Amino acid sequence: MKVAITSRSNSMDSLLDPRFGRCAYFAIHDTETKETEFVKNPNMDVNEGAGPSAVKFIASYKVEKAVAGEFGFKIKSLMNQVNIQMIVIQEEKTIKEIVDMLNK
Amino acid sequence: MNIAIASGKGGTGKTFVSTNLFKTFQSLGHSTLLVDCDVECPNSLLFFNLKKLSETKVEEYRPIIDKDKCVYCGLCHEYCEYKAIFYVPELKQIMLLDNLCHGCKACSVACEYGAIEDSSTEIGSVSFFADANKHVFVEGRLKEGKIASIPIIKETIKEAVSLPYDYVILDSSPGTSCPFIQTAVRSDYIVLVAEPTPFGLSDLKQSVETLDSINKDYGVIINRSGLGDIEVYNYLQENNIPIIAEIPFSKEIARYYSEGKLAVSHIEETKKLFEKICKKIIKNGTSIS
Numbered sequence: 001m002k003v004a005i006t007s008r009s010n011s012m013d014s015l016l017d018p019r020f021g022r023c024a025y026f027a028i029h030d031t032e033t034k035e036t037e038f039v040k041n042p043n044m045d046v047n048e049g050a051g052p053s054a055v056k057f058i059a060s061y062k063v064e065k066a067v068a069g070e071f072g073f074k075i076k077s078l079m080n081q082v083n084i085q086m087i088v089i090q091e092e093k094t095i096k097e098i099v100d101m102l103n104k
Numbered sequence: 105m106n107i108a109i110a111s112g113k114g115g116t117g118k119t120f121v122s123t124n125l126f127k128t129f130q131s132l133g134h135s136t137l138l139v140d141c142d143v144e145c146p147n148s149l150l151f152f153n154l155k156k157l158s159e160t161k162v163e164e165y166r167p168i169i170d171k172d173k174c175v176y177c178g179l180c181h182e183y184c185e186y187k188a189i190f191y192v193p194e195l196k197q198i199m200l201l202d203n204l205c206h207g208c209k210a211c212s213v214a215c216e217y218g219a220i221e222d223s224s225t226e227i228g229s230v231s232f233f234a235d236a237n238k239h240v241f242v243e244g245r246l247k248e249g250k251i252a253s254i255p256i257i258k259e260t261i262k263e264a265v266s267l268p269y270d271y272v273i274l275d276s277s278p279g280t281s282c283p284f285i286q287t288a289v290r291s292d293y294i295v296l297v298a299e300p301t302p303f304g305l306s307d308l309k310q311s312v313e314t315l316d317s318i319n320k321d322y323g324v325i326i327n328r329s330g331l332g333d334i335e336v337y338n339y340l341q342e343n344n345i346p347i348i349a350e351i352p353f354s355k356e357i358a359r360y361y362s363e364g365k366l367a368v369s370h371i372e373e374t375k376k377l378f379e380k381i382c383k384k385i386i387k388n389g390t391s392i393s
Contacts, residue, residue, distance in 0.1 A: 052204070
C-alpha cells in the first residue's frame with residue numbers, strides 16, 4: 001500500500017508539513033517495498049485550488065492513505081471520491097517517525 | 105451622470121455618504137437613483153422604507169461533463185485557469201468543482217469530444233424596490249456561498265443605467281480589486297471616501313493608483329476628520345487631488361447611522377454640508393461631460 005505524507009523538505013528527517021494542499025513536498029511511502037520517494041508539490045503556490053490539485057497529484061501515485069497536519073474543507077469529499085483515507089497528525093513528527101508508525 | 109462612492113479601506117463611510125448624498129440630491133430636486141453595488145454585503149437600502157417590486161436572477165455558465173463521451177484527455181483541465189476541473193486519469197475520475205469555477209467556458213472550447221454540455225447556475229440577483237413616493241432603488245446581491253460578484257455588479261449597473269434618471273449614485277464594494285474597478289469603469293466621477301488614519305492613507309493611495317490607471321476623474325471626501333493625523337492631507341496636497349469636503353468625526357452622526365437614520369434629515373449642519381458636496385459633484389460632472 002502507498003501512503004502520501006506531507007513533508008516540509010525532502011529527507012526522512014524532515015518534519016511533517018501541517019498543510020495539505022500547500023505543503024512543500026509529498027513523501028510517497030510504499031509499505032511493501034519500504035521505499036520512500038520525495039516529490040515536490042507542484043501546486044504549492046497556485047492562486048486557487050491548491051487542495052483539489054494536491055488530491056489529484058497524490059491520487060495519480062495511487063496512494064490509499066494521506067497523512068497531514070490538517071485537511072481543508074474542500075478536500076474531504078474529493079478524498080472519498082478517490083478512496084484515499086485521511087490521517088491527521090498534529091504533533092511535530094519526522095517523516096521517519098511516521099513511516100515507522102505506518103509499518104508497525 | 106454616474107457617480108461611484110468608493111474607498112480602498114472598508115468602513116470609511118461609503119454607505120453613509122451614498123445614502124445621505126442620495127437624499128440630498130433628491131431634496132434639491134434632482135432626479136436621482138441609488139444603486140447598491142456592494143453585492144457581497146448590500147446594506148444601503150436599510151436606510152429607507154421600501155417595498156420590493158421585482159427581482160431578476162443572475163446566472164453564470166457551468167459545464168456539465170458527460171462521462172460517457174469523455175475520453176479523459178485532460179484538455180479541459182489544462183485549459184482551466186482556476187483548477188476547477190478535478191481530473192485523475194489514473195482512476196478515471198473527472199468532475200467539476202463548482203466553487204472554483206468562474207464560468208469562463210474555456211473547458212467547453214477545449215473539449216473536442218462533445219463531452220461538455222452547457223448549463224448555468226444562479227449566483228445572485230438584481231432587485232428593484234420603491235418607497236412610498238414610488239421612487240425606485242436598485243440592489244445587487246450575491247447568493248450565499250457563491251464567490252463571483254462581478255457578473256452581478258455588471259448586471260446591476262446595466263439595469264440601473266437603463267432607468268431614466270439624471271444622477272445615478274453607485275455605492276461600491278470596498279477595496280481596490282475587481283468589484284471596485286467594475287463599478288468605477290461605469291462611472292463618470294468617483295468619490296473616494298477616506299479616513300485620516302495610516303490605514304486610510306495606505307488604502308487611499310491604492311485607490312488613487314487604480315483610478316489613475318483607468319483615467320477616471322475623482323475627488324476625496326475625508327470622513328471622520330479630526331481623527332488620526334495629517335498624512336492624508338499632505339498626500340492629497342502633494343498629488344493635487346481635490347478634497348470635496350470633510351465630514352467631522354461626530355458621535356451624533358454615528359448614532360443616527362446606527363439607528364438606520366439619515367444624518368441629513370436630522371442634523372442641520374450635516375444637511376448643509378451635503379448640499380455643498382452635492383453642488384461640487386454636479387459642477388465637476390458638468391465640466392467633464
